[in-house]
Ligand SMILES: Cc1cc2nc3c(=O)[nH]c(=O)nc-3n(C[C@H](O)[C@H](O)[C@H](O)COP(=O)(O)O)c2cc1C
């Protein structure tokens with residue numbers, strides 16, 4: 001029997017892994033093992049075999065495989081040692097270290113590759129000591145706002161309440177991002193472990209994973225993982241059981257905002273609540289609640305296992321640790337890149353993205369999703385870290401990097417952004433509700449050649465009002481992609 | 496909408512406090528849609544006001560008041576798919592099915608809807624047909640792809 005590894009991740013399947021699995025299901029001499037994905041999606045479907053010493057880092061891989069390649073793979077013809085795939089070899093994987101190697105729902109695999117060590121350490125410490133470890137680590141939230149994680153945990157821990165909650169924000173609404181999806185589908189136990197550590201630190205006994213409905217495979221995998229972890233006893237500690245459930249959303253972007261998410265979790269319209277009070281004090285059903293991003297929770301286990309100081313030794317002054325960047329759009333090598341903070345945008349696009357896809361010419365790159373900014377070729381020297389981005393008036397958001405080619409019509413893109421905001425605005429505050437509709441109309445008029453003099457000034461005015469007076473970051477930041485498009489590609493708007 | 500099964504789904508939902516969104520998602524899962532006409536019965540069963548139920552029903556894009564076609568085609572309009580010229584995919588789908596976004600074909604076979612990212616950005620442009628993600632869609636493949644669904 002020859003063991004072949006093939007990813008079961010949604011994107012690997014969409015790239016053809018499922019077709020291979022079907023074609024080879026009854027192939028003699030083949031044992032097919034489904035794994036998470038390496039995240040080198042430009043190589044999917046990627047087939048792997050054990051290398052000479054059987055270690056995961058010596059596997060031999062075949063990229064972009066077709067069903068008829070099987071005889072060659074079995075004969076060992078044409079494969080590449082995994083260590084020679086530069087896209088992967090040059091990364092510094094921590095949270096995604098096991099991706100492509102382990103079976104998503106195998107508790108044995110998870111244990112054998114370092115799983116639960118963070119939780120075991122946390123359970124041997126006092127809640128205060130767990131929070132101290134996070135303080136030392138300087139971990140900031142990966143969901144967009146980059147808030148120090150330990151301060152939220154401290155507030156929730158210190159609050160006296162009969163019930164506290166831990167909520168994973170798995171709404172992953174920023175288009176161009178998929179690292180949360182990869183975690184939920186590929187190593188769901190890591191998310192569960194992070195949530196259990198948080199529960200231990202703040203004294204919570206209930207948790208929810210709010211998963212967007214666009215991710216059916218993630219929700220399914222999570223439910224199976226929770227059942228498996230529960231059965232293996234991981235959800236119960238000192239006879240206290242942590243109740244963990246998956247809640248699937250219903251297609252609203254603003255429900256990724258933490259207070260709208262809590263409204264939605266309670267079953268109501270996903271409308272933003274005014275802050276304060278912050279969820280750490282008054283969240284789900286008015287109880288102390290930690291809402292954190294999936295990637296944030298998934299980063300916690302290694303901090304507990306390896307120590308906060310180790311985490312703080314990676315990255316830059318204000319941004320410690322590694323960041324999962326999701327490089328996409330018109331690059332040659334789209335995929336997941338986990339590296340310490342600090343590399344420039346140009347380096348990431350060139351070294352990992354492999355430059356532009358064949359035949360395409362660079363026009364702009366958008367970082368931070370629908371609320372992020374566009375950067376032209378002249379601004380790619382910016383280091384990827386929270387401080388440099390905030391100084392530039394931009395955000396790193398959830399790590400989405402989308403490259404546009406020179407066929408992209410900037411006016412149409414700007415209109416598209418504002419139409420999205422107008423659709424997704426929850427309607428609670430006027431600047432966002434009205435401002436986004438009016439801005440979209442101005443861009444539509446511009447597009448149809450019916451703009452009036454002063455329209456762009458009006459757009460700028462509306463944007464300033466939205467930025468200053470909106471209740472949440474949707475209205476506050478939605479003007480940025482539009483304004484940066486006008487700033488860098490103004491001539492297209494003044495035709 | 497069969498009253499029998501609406502009642503059956505609602506019977507599972509006598510939880511306190513009631514969760515309107517979850518109840519509506521379950522009804523839609525069982526019956527395909529949540530008819531506006533069912534609002535009074537749902538409100539009564541959950542012990543909330545009709546305005547509460549109607550408000551939630553109208554808020555979420557994925558809650559549908561009418562039965563969709565046999566297949567739900569969702570074309571990704573997220574940034575990464577836009578960068579990969581997914582707009583051309585959408586144009587081909589519209590042309591081939593002769594419907595606009597939000598509409599259902601006259602034979603009831605397809606409903607066309609937009610979707611903002613299915614997390615398949617690295618293998619885009621993306622389509623989601625029912626629950627399946629299809630990647631690296633070339634506009635020229637669209638007619639054959641759609642014709643493969645009956
Ligand atoms: C419009 C809007 C959408 C958001 N969407 C998400 C999302 O999809 N996922 C996420 O983790 N955070 C999202 N956030 C940020 C959350 O409000 C919150 O800051 C985050 O979940 C906190 O987790 P963290 O501390 O781990 O970053 C969004 C914020 C806004 C204003």
Ligand code: FES
Nearest residue numbers: 573576613615616
């Ligand atoms: S933008 Fe289309 S799948 Fe992410």
